[in-house]
Amino acid sequence: MIECALLRGRDRYERVVDGWIDNTHEDAFTHTVRLMDDDLGVELSAVATGSPSYEIREARSRVQPAAGALSDWALLGALAGARMVGGFTRRVGEAVEGRSGARHLVDAAVEVARLARQATKMPPERAARAAAGPWECWQLDMSGWIDLPNSCFTYSDAGRALFATRAVTTPMVPDLYSPPPGQARVFVRRKVARLAREGARLVASHSMHDNVHGFEIRYEIDLEKGVIVAAESRTPRLPYLGICSEPQTKISSLVGQAVDPNLRTRIQTLIGGASGCAQLYDLTADLLKLLRLY
Structure with missing residues (x-):
């Protein structure tokens, strides 16, 4: 039986997170x-x-x-x-x-x-390479952020190999690698998490929209059994459309999973890691935190 502290005395809960980067x-x-x-x-x-x-x-x-x-x-x-x-x-x-x-x-x-x-700070002439397309952006990513290699499918060897086999598009721009001095709102993000009790089910959803990501995930949990019975996602914007798309189907692996204290650990291998999606993992883990830790 799922007992969500955030829904005590109410049927719905919403959390909105706005974030931005100024140079x-x-x-x-x-x-x-x-x-x-x-x-x-x-x-x-x-x-x-x-x-x-x-x-x-x-x-x-x-x-x-x-x-x-x-x-x-x-x-x-x-x-x-x-x-x-x-x-x-x-x-x-x-x-x-x-x-x-x-x-x-x-x-x-x-x-x-x-x-x-x-966002990072590279020499402008180096950051300008981002205008050449997705492959150049990917290489800038790998050199600009020390913790990216193998952090998800896109930045794994398997993800890299797909650049040679399919069309890939990206919303990345040079200003994310070398923003002009004093630039406000270099990067802007909004996340909305919602919990709602709907009959015998708890619906948990989480969206994230920013310069390069568009994620909307939704889970339905059987309150009596404490099990995920439905899981779906939409990704209207991805850093590398055609590569980041690959691990998104992993969300279906959560159907049938018990919502217990160990689920946040299990999802590391189910939807995260070098074969998964870091954003899908974070959005899901944050929902589970709202369900279990408050």
């Missing part, structure tokens, strides 16, 4: 995330370097109660020097412990770390 420094970006739901809103802004260090130089946050205005910015000094790599979530949790909206701030920090993988 504010010669060697760093400012990543801002605004996370809002029916109960609370938070905003987290961090100045951070890109790959390979992903180091936060300074961070600040503010909180908005359900029926109130945003608070003044508060510095998060404990995050200065933190690297957005393994162990980052734990460090953020320690830094915001006891603060209003602590759980929301941890989730916002995770989104900041994800934004840090969406």
